[in-house]
Amino acid sequence: MKRIGVLTSGGDSPGMNAAIRAVVRKAIYHGIEVYGISYGYQGLIEGDIKKMELGSVGDIIHRGGTMLYTARCEEFKTLEGQKKGIEQLKKHGIEGLVVIGGDGSYRGAQKLSEHGFPTVGVPGTIDNDIPGTDFTIGFDTALNTIIDAIDKIRDTATSHERTYVIEVMGRHAGDLALWAGLADGAETIVIPEEEHDMNLILANIKRGVERGKKHSIIIVAEGVGSGFDFGEKISAEMNVETRVTVLGHIQRGGSPTGADRVLASRLAAKAVDLLLEGKAGMTVGIQRNEIVYHSINDILDQPHKIDTDMYKLSQELSI
Structure with a gap:
């Protein structure tokens, strides 16, 4: 393999530029x-393809978003x-492709693999909803952005003795809500993977008021509702007195x-290594701090799972 391509697709996430940089420099290192x-698959169809050099990815490792843009x-x-x-890939002599993105991006990579084009997926999404990693x-980065926002909201909640409902992103996954809730001591965490009882949520707030608690923080994952x-x-x-804050796209930006990084x-x-080894139709991931890879077909067949022990712990600590 003498020539590979790289694209970012779907929602942007902090660290995509670091991934692009690694693909370019790792490949050039190997000649x-x-x-x-x-612009992702749209740019692929339209032939928006340019050769990259070492300098093309200089001074981007610390930048959020993606220098290749996305659509x-x-x-x-x-x-x-x-x-x-x-x-378009064949026209430019490209023999393998690294796709950086989430679930939708992976499905595009899967289709390319089914057509016989060597492709490897790299999980780039703030949602943390890709199996196999x-x-x-x-x-x-998104988690720390949320934590910083909640810390600030808690100051106001304490000053005004209010209950705050904070809606966070994550699409159909509750990882951001769960991790942020546990890190910030939220009284209630509502995620799509676990059933919630509004009566119990109200009872928790009431119990806190009765023991003299002046404010409450409730975190709701967007996959559950508004x-x-x-x-x-x-x-x-x-x-x-209740206030609602929807953090929105602030969660997707910022320096990684x-x-x-x-x-x-x-x-x-690792994605470049797999292409050079002839192992296409794969996705890379990290498990127990070890870099691993799996068949993209196997990954897309698996449902996203939450850490149920962590969810139980959040309930135990919020009494």
Whole structure:
């Protein structure tokens, strides 16, 4: 293999630039040419492809977002769109592709693999919802952004003696809500993987009020529903002043943490190794601090699972 491509797709996540940098420099170290594909699968179809050099990825490891930009592409979900993409890859002499992104990006990579084009997926998403890896690139940064925001909100909640409902991202996964809730001592964490009882949530708030607690923090994962709906229910049922904060896309930006920079570098470098070893149709991940790889078909067949022990611990500590 003499020439590979790299693209980022779907939602951006902090650490994607570190991953791009690792792909480019690892490949060049081994004498392989690298081509960057801008705007994900849309750019692939349109042929927005340029050769990258060592200097192309200089001074980007600390930057959030993705220098290759990203876009969602409905056309690539079709057979015709996939064939257009492969034609562009062949036109540029690209023999293998590294795809950095989440679930949707992986499904695109899977289609390329099914058509016989060597592809390796690197998990880049703040949601941490990709099976086969303990952590995805961007999760740690987003988590720390949420923690910082909750710390600030808690100051106001204490000053005004209010109950705050905080809605966090994560799509259909509750990892961000669970980890942030445990890290910030939230009284209640509501995630899509576990059933919640509104009566129990209200009872927890009431119990805190009765023992003299001046404020409460309730974290709701967006996959469960609207934080405003939870806030209205609490206000309607209890005589407590309630405020709702939806953190939104602030969670996706910012300079990546050291953990995300290192993780991105390790995973992306392994993706290049797999292509050079002829192991295509794979995804890379980290499990128990070891870099691993799995068949992309096996990964996409697995459901996302939450750490149930951590969820139980959060309940035990929030009494």
